[in-house]
Amino acid sequence: MNTWRSDGLVLKTRQLLIFMLATLICVGVAVSPARAAVTTELIGEFPTRGPAREVAIADNIAYVAEEGVGLEIIDVSKPEAPKLIWSFGGFDGYGVAVSDTVAYSAVYEDGLVIFPFDIGVLLPGYVTDRPALKVAIADNDNDIIYVVEDGFGLEVHEYTDSGPSTYPLGSFSLPPSSDPYDVASAGSNAYMTVYDFDRKSPKLEIINVRDPEKPTSLNSFELPNKSVPYGVTIADNIAYIANGFAGLGTIDVRNPLNPESLGYLNTLGTARDVAIADNLAYLAAGEAGLEIIDVRDPEDLEMVGGFYTLGYAYGVASADDIAYVAAGDAGLKIIRVTPDATPTIPVNLSVAPQTITETGSPAVIIIATASAPVVGEQTLDVTLKGTATANDFTNPIPATITIADGETQGFFTLNIKEDNLSEGSQIAIFTISNPSSGLSLGDTTSVDIKIADSSPKVTLTLTPNVWVN
Numbered sequence: 001m002n003t004w005r006s007d008g009l010v011l012k013t014r015q016l017l018i019f020m021l022a023t024l025i026c027v028g029v030a031v032s033p034a035r036a037a038v039t040t041e042l043i044g045e046f047p048t049r050g051p052a053r054e055v056a057i058a059d060n061i062a063y064v065a066e067e068g069v070g071l072e073i074i075d076v077s078k079p080e081a082p083k084l085i086w087s088f089g090g091f092d093g094y095g096v097a098v099s100d101t102v103a104y105s106a107v108y109e110d111g112l113v114i115f116p117f118d119i120g121v122l123l124p125g126y127v128t129d130r131p132a133l134k135v136a137i138a139d140n141d142n143d144i145i146y147v148v149e150d151g152f153g154l155e156v157h158e159y160t161d162s163g164p165s166t167y168p169l170g171s172f173s174l175p176p177s178s179d180p181y182d183v184a185s186a187g188s189n190a191y192m193t194v195y196d197f198d199r200k201s202p203k204l205e206i207i208n209v210r211d212p213e214k215p216t217s218l219n220s221f222e223l224p225n226k227s228v229p230y231g232v233t234i235a236d237n238i239a240y241i242a243n244g245f246a247g248l249g250t251i252d253v254r255n256p257l258n259p260e261s262l263g264y265l266n267t268l269g270t271a272r273d274v275a276i277a278d279n280l281a282y283l284a285a286g287e288a289g290l291e292i293i294d295v296r297d298p299e300d301l302e303m304v305g306g307f308y309t310l311g312y313a314y315g316v317a318s319a320d321d322i323a324y325v326a327a328g329d330a331g332l333k334i335i336r337v338t339p340d341a342t343p344t345i346p347v348n349l350s351v352a353p354q355t356i357t358e359t360g361s362p363a364v365i366i367i368a369t370a371s372a373p374v375v376g377e378q379t380l381d382v383t384l385k386g387t388a389t390a391n392d393f394t395n396p397i398p399a400t401i402t403i404a405d406g407e408t409q410g411f412f413t414l415n416i417k418e419d420n421l422s423e424g425s426q427i428a429i430f431t432i433s434n435p436s437s438g439l440s441l442g443d444t445t446s447v448d449i450k451i452a453d454s455s456p457k458v459t460l461t462l463t464p465n466v467w468v469n
Contacts, residue, residue, distance in 0.1 A: 038305035044079040044334035052326035054315035058098040065093030095134035099142040106132040139185040172215040186234040193229035231273035242271035250298035265301035284313035348442035381434040388428035
């Protein structure tokens with residue numbers, strides 16, 4: 001395996017700076033008006049026997065892969081008081097994945113070990129030819145397992161009721177200059193992060209495993225930086241890359257043959273692993289601990305919170321607004337993440353033009369303008385008062401104004417009606433009210449439109465008649 005080494009003094013200096021910055025993000029993070037910060041709170045922790053490298057969560061059970069020790073299974077149904085269920089030692093646990101019935105741990109020296117829930121005993125699994133780094137379960141088949149092997153690539157294995165297969169079903173090898181780091185599954189594809197040390201080039205290798213015996217490359221997508229891509233997860237056709245010193249990246253993989261890089265966010269620490277839940281990315285950020293990033297717009301990522309875990313954050317999982325961080329020597333950290341109240345965006349009303357006549361005037365545009373792009377479709381009620389009525393316009397007046405997701409304006413257009421009645425000037429007063437949850441009313445909520453009468457005035461003159469007898 002290729003490794004990078006850092007001078008001890010440089011590393012210590014970096015850790016000190018990270019500690020100072022991470023302390024600041026624990027106190028509070030300034031975010032854009034359309035996004036909410038989060039509050040983080042350490043609600044529990046468990047002192048693992050060895051450095052915690054990765055964690056998976058299923059049914060209130062935490063499965064922690066530990067370097068030099070193996071696998072520990074911890075009851076976190078009461079996160080403030082986690083309890084050890086089983087501990088299996090004697091190997092280097094680097095990765096862990098959990099299906100409905102089995103937990104798998106990637107063992108650096110020996111390949112894969114298996115923990116079937118119904119048996120309750122750790123079983124030998126697959127002895128891989130090379131050190132196993134990470135493991136993932138196929139998205140479309142819980143019996144298919146992907147194992148990332150150091151210095152090689154990917155092996156595909158199968159687990160059945162009779163036990164694990166002795167040999168891999170299939171494999172996918174990389175060039176000798178490339179090392180794999182992590183793998184995620186979506187549909188019939190596996191997404192493996194790779195680093196080419198000769199070219200100093202990180203990649204996302206997209207592999208079709210529809211036929212597990214013959215994995216084939218769909219795309220070897222080069223990431224727009226030169227940092228090691230330690231982790232990957234897939235959610236809603238977006239690949240989230242924990243890209244080392246480059247931070248968090250997002251890749252559109254809707255078309256695996258033509259992926260598209262969407263956005264990147266430089267993070268405080270070294271991005272090692274990422275989990276996605278409720279438009280938030282939980283990032284295991286190495287020396288910076290846990291960083292939390294708003295990913296509702298994958299092209300515009302924004303940090304909204306974090307927590308300094310003391311130990312080096314290698315892995316992360318999330319469930320029910322709780323982040324579980326495999327924090328190296330600091331063990332397992334259990335952190336509650338509570339979104340603050342979503343800030344509302346003020347909206348003001350305007351009109352153009354403000355004065356019109358019944359004939360020859362352009363259409364009137366009523367405009368609601370938000371101070372920032374809105375999140376989700378937002379609405380406001382509209383009412384008309386004044387001496388003018390709805391009958392003075394040729395088209396119906398809507399009951400609401402809608403501002404579409406990501407936009408700053410909503411509007412409607414009206415045309416004045418020529419009625420040939422001499423009624424003098426009229427005033428139409430439009431008012432917005434009842435903003436939806438993402439909006440608030442600004443300083444200008446009403447606008448006046450003056451409608452000048454174009455009908456000729458009719459003057460009646462009475463002349464007295466004089467009768468002479």
